[in-house]
Amino acid sequence: VELMKGRGYEIVVGGPHPSVDPEVVAKLGLRYGISGEGEVAFTKLCDALIRGEGKPEDIPGIIITNPDGETVYTRHPELLEDLDDWLPDREILRSPAYKLPFVGQIEVALSSRGCPYACPFCYCSSASPNSMFNKSRWVSIDTMLADLRDAVQTYQPGYIEMIDETFTVDRGYVTQLCEGIIDQGIKFSWGAKTRVDLIDEDLLALMRRAGLRKIGFGLESGVYDLRRDMTKDFSNERVKQIFDACRRLGIDTGCTIVFGHPKETRSDMQTSVDFVKHIRADYAEFHIMVLIPKTKLFEQAV
Numbered sequence: 001v002e003l004m005k006g007r008g009y010e011i012v013v014g015g016p017h018p019s020v021d022p023e024v025v026a027k028l029g030l031r032y033g034i035s036g037e038g039e040v041a042f043t044k045l046c047d048a049l050i051r052g053e054g055k056p057e058d059i060p061g062i063i064i065t066n067p068d069g070e071t072v073y074t075r076h077p078e079l080l081e082d083l084d085d086w087l088p089d090r091e092i093l094r095s096p097a098y099k100l101p102f103v104g105q106i107e108v109a110l111s112s113r114g115c116p117y118a119c120p121f122c123y124c125s126s127a128s129p130n131s132m133f134n135k136s137r138w139v140s141i142d143t144m145l146a147d148l149r150d151a152v153q154t155y156q157p158g159y160i161e162m163i164d165e166t167f168t169v170d171r172g173y174v175t176q177l178c179e180g181i182i183d184q185g186i187k188f189s190w191g192a193k194t195r196v197d198l199i200d201e202d203l204l205a206l207m208r209r210a211g212l213r214k215i216g217f218g219l220e221s222g223v224y225d226l227r228r229d230m231t232k233d234f235s236n237e238r239v240k241q242i243f244d245a246c247r248r249l250g251i252d253t254g255c256t257i258v259f260g261h262p263k264e265t266r267s268d269m270q271t272s273v274d275f276v277k278h279i280r281a282d283y284a285e286f287h288i289m290v291l292i293p294k295t296k297l298f299e300q301a302v
Contacts, residue, residue, distance in 0.1 A: 001028050010049055014038045016123040021293040022063045026071040033063035036077025037132045039086055079132060084143040103159040107151050112138045115165040119231045120296035121289060136169050145180045152188045160190040167192035168199050178210035189213040197234040201245040208249045216254035222275025223268045226261045243279040252282040260289030
């Protein structure tokens, strides 16, 4: 922001942080921010500022900082309901920047938005009800299959990453999508992320037949009590069963571990490291807990 200021640009920030903590717009010394999904709001803001079409204060989801430095909402954001109208235009997204270490260049796809869970460290825990973060919505099966088929035929990717927050929230949807991929003969390798308590070996087997190559899980800790506090109420034995099932099916596994849970000790951290080795995860990410403003964990820390 400091680099861009004074160079003729109107800088606008959006995403989870301004959505749950709009005051950050003023703290950054900016005039405008966006709360909620930005596709419509940002486009309308550009029309207002560049073309003089409409007023910023009339746009749902716009955050405006007054000259006195006070941040105000104009109107609450409007939720995008029909996701079929909001798939990315892949022709203008061509870039070698999307890469994964085990496959190289990839495509990305999104079949749903939102996550119904409220993990205390996540911005979803402080989002207002029925918001973009905690209201799950799906692209229709036919539209999703057409998007995947077009991506495979046009760009021949070695791999497609499904970037849904939690891919298997709706088991019926995933089942229909995988059966459609198989029935239509769409051949590609892909990956997704979900929760251990939202999947079993039968669903994994179907996903594998549809091309699943890698699946990631948010474990957060190898200590059950700490994991349960993070709303991940599944046992270590259940985790082991799912990772063993993935190995039998030839699916690579990934997991995330977060250090810095309340009450966590150095011994607990070592237990998490040992647990990742015990379940033989193919890939592991270790993170430091970050207190996101206005989340349940942030309020607890304060």
